[in-house]
Amino acid sequence: MSSSSAVPAAKPPIRDALVAAAFRLFLERGYEQTTVDDIVALAGVGRRSFFRYFPSKEDVVFPDHEGCLADMTAFLAASGPEHEPVRRVCDAARLVLRMYAENPAFSVQRYRLTRQVPGLRAYELSVVWRYERALAEYLRGRFAGRPDGTLRADVIAAAVVAAHNNALRSWLRSDGVGDAGAAVDHALAYVHRTYARPADAPAAAAVRSGPAGPGGGPGPAGDVVVLVSRRDAPLWRVVQELETVLGRP
Amino acid sequence: MSSSSAVPAAKPPIRDALVAAAFRLFLERGYEQTTVDDIVALAGVGRRSFFRYFPSKEDVVFPDHEGCLADMTAFLAASGPEHEPVRRVCDAARLVLRMYAENPAFSVQRYRLTRQVPGLRAYELSVVWRYERALAEYLRGRFAGRPDGTLRADVIAAAVVAAHNNALRSWLRSDGVGDAGAAVDHALAYVHRTYARPADAPAAAAVRSGPAGPGGGPGPAGDVVVLVSRRDAPLWRVVQELETVLGRP
DNA sequence: GCAGGCGCGATACTCAGTACCCTCCGAGCG
């Protein structure tokens, strides 16, 4: 009818009402003690509508990740060859942090939920996995042709995600106080230092080798290389020489 | 009693029959088209017994991971301070490969299943996550006190798992032909090179030494640089060190 | 004003997972 009083509040779409109702109940009585029927009853909608907006009960706990994943994919797709790949995936990871930081209270509550509900933890893993795959796919493209390109891509993507999550979780564990951005920057800087090679590091150098004298063939890992070089030698020559002696790519 | 009474603990009871029946049906008509009732009917046991042996339908697809995880935990717990931590987690990861390699045909079938069933992929993620946590917890212990100890632990554990899985999956994708061990060794070597620092020592130490002896500041072009490095130090780290000492980009 | 589309609700069904209770079987004990 013409009356609008029966309609809940000026249309925060049903989806938001479902999220709000779900979290109220999850916090009140726990995730597993809350049925979908409870949620839809509180939200005042039909049961069928819940599954129209969320493919599963778990999805209502992560209502914004689908969009964030799309943002990340778009961000990576918009990258050009001028971007250093490792830095680019670090920046992509920061998109996720931004989403969490936009709503600290919500993020902390969700974190507590996922910590104590195994089913939610498993679901979160699959979400994180999709982020990691997006980063890895991007890196695989950038590393195509390089030796061990896919290996490097997968490892770097995993390292970036792990570093990001390490910082994010420590921020969440402290109830969202402190500078999450700085913590994530620090963690990602560690990964970036580890993997971002000085653009196509040329190579170079003059070397002598051996644990204790001449005749030492390719010794076991752990022995020592002594390199003597003129100070004014071009760096790339030093590296070239090193590679030759070490017998590595 | 009469047949095979004791020693090998008479292990294979109903459990193995359930696994066999489950895989037959999964391969015949697909995972989601197979109900637990189908499985127990084929195995000739009661429905209740299925859940006695497997907490969920997904678990029947990974019947050996629980034991492997226990092996890994024991392996890490049995580590001493004499073990280099990064090498140790690499060795721990090889335990998982060994389990897969013990039964290539089964592993390949399972891989195909998990590839095409989202629910199984999600479940596998939670299994992998537990391995990663075991590695990370071990490293956290070994890195306790170091700056960014937990960060390093988490990142290295993730890198090890990613490298292992990269090699493992490429082996599985090729239907289990080729040397899985060699592929995993190669992948883990990459991670080990990246992270294994020579027992707290810097990757490389460069010493400036001039013709005029010590005390000489940044000498003129023409004097000599002596660099001492562990043979297994990552090359780019050596270069970083060189750059620092030489004061060049 | 009418027709069609669609968002939504209601009912009914499948199946995973759980709770409860039953039986069978071997072991110990009166």
Added chain:
DNA sequence: CGCTCGGAGGGTACTGAGTATCGCGCCTGC
């Protein structure tokens, strides 16, 4: 010898997530 006890397996019934189907009402476009 029979009784009990305990544990492994089976059967029945229930909860709740997720799906299929239908029917209604509202909004839009002709």
